[in-house]
Amino acid sequence: MSPELERFRTRVRRLVARIPAGRVATYGQLSALAGHPRRARFVGRVLRELPPGSDLPWHRVINAQGRISPRAGEARWPGEPVERRQSRLLRAEGVRLRGGVVDLARYGWRPEEDGGWIAALIEEEEAEEAAQHTAADEP
């Protein structure tokens, strides 16, 4: 995987970590926030590789239609279909699903209202990369 994509993946994971309880974000939204509006599918890929016990609030990521994206195959965890678990987790934190659809206007995450932390996130990321480079340069 290219360094560019690795970076993108890291950003996505960090963004997901910031989605507040009771809110949802879409794949496309995260992909745009991470700097590449056309990589919504890749966001799905990033989430798919998460381990079952991940700390990330993966369940707060849904599709642009406000629906829980159907997984291919029959992924279930712990003993239930992941889609069902996802809707349960969402309901548990106050997100209402009407006919399987979340009202994005009401529950959609609006990070711009949470302060200018995205810029801080990018700065932090660049600082880390700079540190990596100096570490690599200094034998």
Next chain:
DNA sequence: TAAATGACTTAGG
């Protein structure tokens, strides 16, 4: 190298 495969999205009927 070409074709198939998705935790996607938009547009249209």
Next chain:
DNA sequence: CCCTAAGCCATTT
């Protein structure tokens, strides 16, 4: 509301 088609893009066959 449901369904299709088309565009999208990285990975897998």
